[in-house]
Each structure stands twice: as structure tokens, then as C-alpha cells.
Amino acid sequence: MTKEEFVLLRDYVYEKSGIHFAENKAYLLESRLSNRLTELGFSNFEDYYYFLKYGGDKVRSEIINLFNAVTTNETSFFRNPPQLDAFKVIVHKCYLQNGIPSMPIRIWCAACSTGEEPYTLVMILLEMMENLKKNIPFSVFGTDISTKALESAKKAHYNMYSIRNMGESIRQKYFVEKDGSFILKENVKKYVKIDFMNLMDTNAYKMYKQMDFIFCRNVLIYFDEKMKKKVIDSLYESLKLRGYLTIGHAESLHNISRAFKPLIFPGTIAYQKG
Ligand SMILES: C[S@@+](CC[C@H](N)C(=O)[O-])C[C@H]1O[C@@H](n2cnc3c(N)ncnc32)[C@H](O)[C@@H]1O
Missing domain, CATH: 1.10.155.10 (Chemotaxis receptor methyltransferase CheR, N-terminal domain)
Known part of the structure; x- marks a missing residue:
């Protein structure tokens, strides 16, 4: 070249x-x-x-x-546990303290790659529901620009590398092992709506509004400052007031946006709208 x-x-x-x-x-x-x-x-x-x-x-x-x-589609189940722990704490404190939320909790993984991230969040919520003996209404959207990654996400057949951070009991509960592949069960898959969405396309955000949580992890690193600002501003608009944004562990909103309130959790920061 x-x-x-x-x-x-x-x-x-x-x-x-x-x-x-x-x-x-x-x-x-x-x-x-x-x-x-x-x-x-x-x-x-x-x-x-x-x-x-x-x-x-x-x-x-x-x-x-x-x-x-x-695109680089590197991802895995239960990636960056401190961020997932923060998610659990927020769901407990903000959504379950006053009983069951009347509206489904809306969660969007805005660069979900092959699906490990949205499916991880579903498994976390299913475990919480089981422990609390409560039915938590929720819906999860997983979007990406790579149709190849999205096809894998829809198929939801994973290898050992993808599930390496997952506990044995979770693996046995939610996957069927066949010919060295780990096939995600339908009772997890059914919660996630997988679709193509280009974060560059400001019109496409219309489909993803009133979110309680947005996970946009490990994608900002591929953008320059101008694009980061554009994406973060649009994600801000897609959140409900007091909704939460999670970006990658190594990513920061420094010089990108002052609109969010940073909330400190052990080993991580979540960003709240408003
Ligand atoms: C490294 S993966 C991160 C996956 C997951 N969020 C995680 O943290 O494990 C980055 C993903 O961002 C997606 N991506 C890159 N540019 C994008 C864009 N403009 N719109 C939507 N997704 C994009 C890539 O296709 C890739 O799947």
C-alpha cells in the first residue's frame, strides 16, 4: 500500500x-x-x-x-468484573429497592461484537432474579457494525477462549457443550435483540432511546477525539435521565464530555446522566 x-x-x-x-x-x-x-x-x-x-x-x-x-472484535464473557459488579450494585440500589420496576430495565450494548457482553448481562440478571426470588423485567439490545460478529452473536456458539473468565457453575447452567463448542441456551439468548447499528450514523440512535444502561466498552479506542465526542453526545441523548454509561476500562471521558456525573465504584467508574 x-x-x-x-x-x-x-x-x-x-x-x-x-x-x-x-x-x-x-x-x-x-x-x-x-x-x-x-x-x-x-x-x-x-x-x-x-x-x-x-x-x-x-x-x-x-x-x-x-x-x-x-473492525477488531475481541471480547469475552464476564469481561472486566469490577464494571459488572458496579452494574449489579446499581440494579440493586436503584431498581429493586422499591420493589419490582414497573417498566422493563432497558440495556444497550452499543458495540457488542459476538454477543458475549449482552449475554453476560442477561446471565447476571437471571442470577439476581433467582437469588432474590424476584422477577426483574428487562430487555437488552446488542448492536455492532460488523455483520460477521453479529452473525456469531445470533448463533451464540462459543469456544473455550470466550468463556475463560466464567465460573464452572454458570457455564453448566447456561451452556450446552457439544463437540468442543459451548452453545448458549435459549433462555439467555431470547432476551437479547441483536442488530446492525453504526455509531457514526446519528439517525440510527433514534431506535435506541430511553436506555437505563448503555455499555459502550472498548470501542472508543478506535475513534479519534472528534468521533468520540460525537458518539458520547449521542449516547447521552439515548440515556434516560439518571441512566448509566459504562465505557471500557482503559477509556476515559476526559476532554470528551463533562455532561456525565462520574460515580466511583471499587476498581471502576460508571457515568450517570444528569
Ligand atoms: C473490541 S470490540 C468490544 C466488544 C465489547 N464491547 C467488549 O468490550 O468486550 C469493539 C467492537 O466495536 C465495533 N465497532 C467499531 N466501530 C463501530 C461503529 N462505528 N459502530 C458500531 N460498532 C463499531 C467493532 O465491530 C467491534 O465488534
């Missing part, structure tokens, strides 16, 4: 997804996109760029392939 090709494709990827490849990540963009060249039969990246720019009807489906190629 020449320097000029890198700039053209980097800007195109940014414009469509908000994902920013810094100059020192040119090798990464090149390796991620080389399969697209092979599959489409192009001999150089410039031809691929012009196809994306002026390829007519075929471009729409190629953009989906492009998103699948440039």
Missing part, C-alpha cells in the same frame, strides 16, 4: 465508520484490506478505493465487507 493509497482508504474508512487508523498503523490497514483485493480481483489498493467511491450499486454490500475487515 503506497502512502497515497493509505491516506485515501484511511479517510474513507473514517468517513464511513469513525474508525481511525493512525499513520503508524498503515501496515494494519493494509493487512486487513488485502483479502478484499484478492476477493475482488484488484491488483492495487487505489483500484479498490475507486471502486468503493464510484462502484455504484455494488458498493453498499462492499462497505459491509469493509467494516467486517477493519
Whole structure:
């Protein structure tokens, strides 16, 4: 990939997804996109760029392939336990103290990858329901820009690596093991509505309003400051007043937004609207 090709494709990827490849990540963009060249039969990246720019009807489906190629879908069940403990505390204190909430608790995992994050939250709530002998009404939305990751999320067949942080009893309770694969049971799957959503697309947020919790973990790191601000402002609008935002453990709202109230929990921070 020449320097000029890198700039053209980097800007195109940014414009469509908000994902920013810094100059020192040119090798990464090149390796991620080389399969697209092979599959489409192009001999150089410039031809691929012009196809994306002026390829007519075929471009729409190629953009989906492009998103699948440039995204990093690393995730796992029960990732970052302090954030999940904070979630449990908030649900207890704010939603269950005065009895059962009359409206379902609305939870959105805004970059859910292959589904481990939303399904983890469902298992946490199911365990809470069992322990408290209470029925907690809730609904969970899992969205992502990678259709490949979303297909896996819908299938919900996992390998040992994905479930490595999960206790044995939870695994046995909610998964069926078959041929080395861990198949999530329907009683967890049924709570999560999985769909495509591009965080870059301000119109798409209309579908995700009045959320009690938004998990947007480990995706801001792929965006530049401008895109981070845009996404965080839109997520703010998608939350209910006093709703909670959780971002990645290594991510911060410093210089991005002052609109949230940071709430300190052991080993983590949750951000509250209002
Ligand atoms: C590293 S994974 C994080 C998964 C999960 N939230 C977690 O923390 O385990 C980042 C996800 O962000 C998604 N992503 C990147 N850009 C996006 C965008 N513009 N809109 C929606 N999802 C995006 C990727 O497809 C990927 O699945």
C-alpha cells in the first residue's frame, strides 16, 4: 500500500465508520484490506478505493465487507468484573429497592461484537432474579457494525477462549457443550435483540432511546477525539435521565464530555446522566 493509497482508504474508512487508523498503523490497514483485493480481483489498493467511491450499486454490500475487515472484535464473557459488579450494585440500589420496576430495565450494548457482553448481562440478571426470588423485567439490545460478529452473536456458539473468565457453575447452567463448542441456551439468548447499528450514523440512535444502561466498552479506542465526542453526545441523548454509561476500562471521558456525573465504584467508574 503506497502512502497515497493509505491516506485515501484511511479517510474513507473514517468517513464511513469513525474508525481511525493512525499513520503508524498503515501496515494494519493494509493487512486487513488485502483479502478484499484478492476477493475482488484488484491488483492495487487505489483500484479498490475507486471502486468503493464510484462502484455504484455494488458498493453498499462492499462497505459491509469493509467494516467486517477493519473492525477488531475481541471480547469475552464476564469481561472486566469490577464494571459488572458496579452494574449489579446499581440494579440493586436503584431498581429493586422499591420493589419490582414497573417498566422493563432497558440495556444497550452499543458495540457488542459476538454477543458475549449482552449475554453476560442477561446471565447476571437471571442470577439476581433467582437469588432474590424476584422477577426483574428487562430487555437488552446488542448492536455492532460488523455483520460477521453479529452473525456469531445470533448463533451464540462459543469456544473455550470466550468463556475463560466464567465460573464452572454458570457455564453448566447456561451452556450446552457439544463437540468442543459451548452453545448458549435459549433462555439467555431470547432476551437479547441483536442488530446492525453504526455509531457514526446519528439517525440510527433514534431506535435506541430511553436506555437505563448503555455499555459502550472498548470501542472508543478506535475513534479519534472528534468521533468520540460525537458518539458520547449521542449516547447521552439515548440515556434516560439518571441512566448509566459504562465505557471500557482503559477509556476515559476526559476532554470528551463533562455532561456525565462520574460515580466511583471499587476498581471502576460508571457515568450517570444528569
Ligand atoms: C473490541 S470490540 C468490544 C466488544 C465489547 N464491547 C467488549 O468490550 O468486550 C469493539 C467492537 O466495536 C465495533 N465497532 C467499531 N466501530 C463501530 C461503529 N462505528 N459502530 C458500531 N460498532 C463499531 C467493532 O465491530 C467491534 O465488534
